[in-house]
Amino acid sequence: xxxxxxxxxxxxxxxxxxxxxxxxxxxxxxxxxxxxxxxxxxxxxxxxxxxxxxxxxxxxxxxxxxxxxxxxxxxxxxxxxxxxxxxxxxxxxxxxxxxxxxxxxxxxxxxxxxxxxxxxxxxxxxxxxxxxxxxxxxxxxxxxxxxxxxxxxxxxxxxxxxxxxxxxxxxxxxxxxxxxxxxxxxxxxxxxxxxxxxxxxxxxxxxxxxxxxxxxxxxxxxxxxxxxxxxxxxxxxxxxxxxxxxxxxxxxxxxxxxxxxxxxxxxxxxxxxxxxxxxxxxxxxxxxxxxxxxxxxxxxxxxxxxxxxxxxxxxxxxxxxxxxxxxxxxxx
Amino acid sequence: xxxxxxxxxxxxxxxxxxxxxxxxxxxxxxxxxxxxxxxxxxxxxxxxxxxxxxxxxxxxxxxxxxxxxxxxxxxxxxxxxxxxxxxxxxxxxxxxxxxxxxxxxxxxxxxxxxxxxxxxxxxxxxxxxxxxxxxxxxxxxxxxxxxxxxxxxxxxxxxxxxxxxxxxxxxxxxxxxxxxxxxxxxxxxxxxxxxxxxxxxxxxxxxxxxxxxxxxxxxxxxxxxxxxxxxxxxxxxxxxxxxxxxxxxxxxxxxxxxxxxxxxxxxxxxxxxxxxxxxxxxxxxxxxxxxxxxxxxxxxxxxxxxxxxxxxxxxxxxxxxxxxxxxxxxxx
Amino acid sequence: xxxxxxxxxxxxxxxxxxxxxxxxxxxxxxxxxxxxxxxxxxxxxxxxxxxxxxxxxxxxxxxxxxxxxxxxxxxxxxxxxxxxxxxxxxxxxxxxxxxxxxxxxxxxxxxxxxxxxxxxxxxxxxxxxxxxxxxxxxxxxxxxxxxxxxxxxxxxxxxxxxxxxxxxxxxxxxxxxxxxxxxxxxxxxxxxxxxxxxxxxxxxxxxxxxxxxxxxxxxxxxxxxxxxxxxxxxxxxxxxxxxxxxxxxxxxxxxxxxxxxxxxxxxxxxxxxxxxxxxxxxxxxxxxxxxxxxxxxxxxxxxxxxxxxxxxxxxxxxxxxxxxxxxxxxxx
Numbered sequence: 004x005x006x007x008x009x010x011x012x013x014x015x016x017x018x019x020x021x022x023x024x025x026x027x028x029x030x031x032x033x034x035x036x037x038x039x040x041x042x043x044x045x046x047x048x049x050x051x052x053x054x055x056x057x058x059x060x061x062x063x064x065x066x067x068x069x070x071x072x073x074x075x076x077x078x079x080x081x082x083x084x085x086x087x088x089x090x091x092x093x094x095x096x097x098x099x100x101x102x103x104x105x106x107x108x109x110x111x112x113x114x115x116x117x118x119x120x121x122x123x124x125x126x127x128x129x130x131x132x133x134x135x136x137x138x139x140x141x142x143x144x145x146x147x148x149x150x151x152x153x154x155x156x157x158x159x160x161x162x163x164x165x166x167x168x169x170x171x172x173x174x175x176x177x178x179x180x181x182x183x184x185x186x187x188x189x190x191x192x193x194x195x196x197x198x199x200x201x202x203x204x205x206x207x208x209x210x211x212x213x214x215x216x217x218x219x220x221x222x223x224x225x226x227x228x229x230x231x232x233x234x235x236x237x238x239x240x241x242x243x244x245x246x247x248x249x250x251x252x253x254x255x256x257x258x259x260x261x262x263x264x265x266x267x268x269x270x271x272x273x274x275x276x277x278x279x280x281x282x283x284x285x286x287x288x289x290x291x292x293x294x295x296x297x298x299x300x301x302x303x304x305x306x307x308x309x310x311x312x313x314x315x316x317x318x319x320x321x322x323x324x325x326x327x328x329x330x331x332x333x334x335x
Numbered sequence: 336x337x338x339x340x341x342x343x344x345x346x347x348x349x350x351x352x353x354x355x356x357x358x359x360x361x362x363x364x365x366x367x368x369x370x371x372x373x374x375x376x377x378x379x380x381x382x383x384x385x386x387x388x389x390x391x392x393x394x395x396x397x398x399x400x401x402x403x404x405x406x407x408x409x410x411x412x413x414x415x416x417x418x419x420x421x422x423x424x425x426x427x428x429x430x431x432x433x434x435x436x437x438x439x440x441x442x443x444x445x446x447x448x449x450x451x452x453x454x455x456x457x458x459x460x461x462x463x464x465x466x467x468x469x470x471x472x473x474x475x476x477x478x479x480x481x482x483x484x485x486x487x488x489x490x491x492x493x494x495x496x497x498x499x500x501x502x503x504x505x506x507x508x509x510x511x512x513x514x515x516x517x518x519x520x521x522x523x524x525x526x527x528x529x530x531x532x533x534x535x536x537x538x539x540x541x542x543x544x545x546x547x548x549x550x551x552x553x554x555x556x557x558x559x560x561x562x563x564x565x566x567x568x569x570x571x572x573x574x575x576x577x578x579x580x581x582x583x584x585x586x587x588x589x590x591x592x593x594x595x596x597x598x599x600x601x602x603x604x605x606x607x608x609x610x611x612x613x614x615x616x617x618x619x620x621x622x623x624x625x626x627x628x629x630x631x632x633x634x635x636x637x638x639x640x641x642x643x644x645x646x647x648x649x650x651x652x653x654x655x656x657x658x659x660x661x662x663x664x665x666x667x
Numbered sequence: 668x669x670x671x672x673x674x675x676x677x678x679x680x681x682x683x684x685x686x687x688x689x690x691x692x693x694x695x696x697x698x699x700x701x702x703x704x705x706x707x708x709x710x711x712x713x714x715x716x717x718x719x720x721x722x723x724x725x726x727x728x729x730x731x732x733x734x735x736x737x738x739x740x741x742x743x744x745x746x747x748x749x750x751x752x753x754x755x756x757x758x759x760x761x762x763x764x765x766x767x768x769x770x771x772x773x774x775x776x777x778x779x780x781x782x783x784x785x786x787x788x789x790x791x792x793x794x795x796x797x798x799x800x801x802x803x804x805x806x807x808x809x810x811x812x813x814x815x816x817x818x819x820x821x822x823x824x825x826x827x828x829x830x831x832x833x834x835x836x837x838x839x840x841x842x843x844x845x846x847x848x849x850x851x852x853x854x855x856x857x858x859x860x861x862x863x864x865x866x867x868x869x870x871x872x873x874x875x876x877x878x879x880x881x882x883x884x885x886x887x888x889x890x891x892x893x894x895x896x897x898x899x900x901x902x903x904x905x906x907x908x909x910x911x912x913x914x915x916x917x918x919x920x921x922x923x924x925x926x927x928x929x930x931x932x933x934x935x936x937x938x939x940x941x942x943x944x945x946x947x948x949x950x951x952x953x954x955x956x957x958x959x960x961x962x963x964x965x966x967x968x969x970x971x972x973x974x975x976x977x978x979x980x981x982x983x984x985x986x987x988x989x990x991x992x993x994x995x996x997x998x999x
Contacts, residue, residue, distance in 0.1 A: 190520045241869060559850075581909075
């Protein structure tokens with residue numbers, strides 16, 4: 004019986020000195036401490052590097068088992084080794100790259116069990132994992148990694164340095180640009196929910212459009228992003244999508260949006276740039292959300308939002324109004 | 336770097352004359368215009384055919400780049416070619432079939448990498464894509480297409496002319512009738528959520544039933560439809576299910592229902608015919624919803640609904656009551 | 668055309684006498700009745716065994732087509748064969764095991780199309796279905812069944828007697844303990860939703876942690892369980908998770924929790940033991956829910972809960988308060 008398995012795989016070790024040098028950050032204290040991973044402050048692990056950017060946490064840090072911290076120049080965790088950074092969270096993210104495990108080693112860049120269609124243009128250095136299926140006329144640019152069990156249908160284009168995790172499906176003619184990350188199980192280009200009802204029977208509207216995913220987008224696990232009915236569904240550059248998100252057909256999402264788990268965006272709706280939709284937000288179809296809007300968790304947006312700001316409730320209102328209303332709701 | 340990829344795959348071209356003739360529709364204007372795809376009015380694309388069924392949109396249509404419209408006999412888009420139809424949306428859906436891309440070409444109808452179990456009855460003309468896995472005693476009727484990476488477990492039956500998209504899983508003994516479409520990643524026949532709790536420990540109730548999907552059902556991407564505990568879960572003829580929907584064990588859904596993204600239906604609940612559940616609706620277990628009920632988005636139905644009509648809110652009430660209550664909620 | 672397919676696969680038959688003897692339960696009535704399956708009382712099927720544990724249902728049982736019931740010693744269904752049990756629901760669950768179909772027969776325990784990496788430690792008696800992909804340094808203990816299309820990435824450990832259903836993805840270094848069941852399509856170890864935003868651009872925080880799934884956990888179809896950012900996400904022993912659930916990075920879930928469909932738990936939140944989250948509950952990040960808390964459907968928990976009890980509403984409050992508030996909400 005397996006009771007507890009040591010993380011034997013995590014063999015990487017760096018000294019503080021090596022880390023500080025590599026990222027060009029000053030440090031104070033013992034630079035020879037060996038770090039085997041990173042941890043949060045509450046994880047409280049020996050041999051790990053953590054970070055901290057508030058003076059309120061200095062005492063906790065100081066009393067912890069953690070031997071070293073990335074912190075701000077004006078904060079010093081007493082009794083520990085300190086690496087100084089103007090943005091500790093950003094720099095520890097960069098340091099984290101040192102400890103990333105290769106997800107799936109393989110000796111050959113194209114697995115012998117990968118199935119590849121006709122007339123494909125595949126860059127020399129791409130990786131196709133075991134049992135990957137690639138249709139006809141598919142283009143994949145350099146540095147892209149397609150992991151085991153992914154299915155890419157005909158006429159799909161994928162840009163440079165993308166990571167497509169296992170069991171993802173990308174349906175016909177969709178376009179994935181550069182540095183896109185798609186977590187396992189996600190579906191790109193499923194048919195939109197479009198039917199014409201005649202005398203109680205629902206006739207399918209063939210969904211002949213595509214999905215375009217722009218540069219630097221990340222999409223979480225088990226999402227569904229529908230293809231356009233006639234034209235396209237588009238996810239803008241730098242937008243980050245969490246797990247289990249539904250994007251309806253013909254939706255256009257702007258740049259650098261944050262779209263959290265269980266968000267659903269109905270067909271033909273348009274989001275501007277820098278829109279944040281917290282968990283479980285729902286957006287009605289055929290409306291527009293302007294730039295810099297934030298919708299709090301579970302908000303249900305039924306009408307276009309033309310003013311930047313924070314919104315909440317169902318139907319969604321400016322958050323202040325909703326907070327007052329919900330206070331009245333609970334008041335006895 | 337891929338900046339923008341032309342949709343080179345979309346090579347199909349038809350003249351208006353050809354389209355009108357093929358669908359037996361009258362037209363007025365230049366019949367020699369060549370159409371390469373369809374678009375919505377707001378897409379405003381040259382070389383595309385659009386549709387329009389309201390006099391309010393005539394000016395927009397007239398001023399657009401779109402060269403031709405399917406419209407009603409009493410509506411004429413000035414300066415454009417008009418195809419006349421009693422139901423423009425239905426007819427443009429039929430026309431859309433002309434522009435559907437084959438999702439995945441393959442030279443052989445049974446891919447050499449498909450794995451097929453014992454004692455299967457497979458019609459001669461079915462398609463099994465690369466890496467499809469078919470268990471023992473599986474029946475698949477004529478014209479059905481099973482795409483790459485689909486897993487069909489033992490004793491499953493699938494009817495005629497179904498389309499099962501990549502990476503779908505159909506678990507043991509489930510029955511799929513005719514012309515059923517299942518989008519990628521969806522799971523049919525997962526175990527229901529059934530446990531007997533004794534002294535704080537939850538003992539699994541083996542889920543030995545099946546799922547039956549009747550004719551002409553469509554199911555979206557990444558749904559989960561649980562098998563019956565002892566007997567069956569059933570999705571009625573012509574019902575259309577969107578992405579990321581959860582159907583619990585022993586649920587019985589009637590005919591021609593519309594079930595939108597993120598709907599969850601708890602175990603043993605029964606829906607009549609023509610029930611519409613908008614996005615994120617939740618239905619409690621062991622209740623009945625009668626025919627012709629519509630639940631607005633995010634409604635939470637906790638009790639049986641015996642009267643047709645429109646319902647909203649949590650707990651769900653007739654929509655009129657909810658609209659009044661929510662108006663009071665926000666009123667200062 | 669397939670109109671109705673008989674469940675020919677279900678060939679198992681037992682007499683009441685055999686069942687009673689095997690489970691050491693007394694019975695009264697005809698012990699030679701042959702049972703071909705189980706059913707609920709409302710299924711009302713001949714040849715099936717049902718159960719019943721309320722005197723209110725005795726008449727319905729008596730008038731049904733069902734020939735035999737598991738019931739309590741002080742309840743007798745007139746005119747039927749009765750098997751007596753102190754816990755009819757628990758005992759019929761055990762009896763149900765007799766009728767479980769093997770999900771996917773195969774002659775060889777390791778399918779010839781399974782792909783296995785280097786340095787794996789695989790117990791002799793495990794089953795790897797067709798097209799399973801196993802990375803490097805993977806450990807799988809005895810009795811575990813990995814079904815078709817599953818992808819297990821490098822350095823994963825899986826304990827004894829687990830069942831991993833088709834098209835599941837388990838990402839690098841995750842640890843699955845013993846007797847864990849994972850329904851199809853679920854993703855274990857996807858990257859958490861972690862970004863550092865600098866001047867409107869969202870920089871990915873590499874997610875270098877893992878997921879630990881303890882003994883006797885079951886996870887439904889198409890869930891997404893994110894790996895820890897630096898350390899771990901953990902699902903405690905005996906916890907049961909329904910379909911389409913999202914568990915964020917660094918979440919720690921205690922033992923014997925019940926987590927129903929569409930629940931979302933945001934990053935770094937901790938649940939105690941015996942916590943029940945009904946359908947569509949959402950939990951904010953970085954909070955703690957103490958032992959023995961129940962959240963009713965659609966509750967949105969925004970702050971830590973330190974007292975056991977029942978909670979409801981958004982923001983979640985003790986259920987009594989919410990029930991009063993919602994009554995006022997609807998009152999005209």
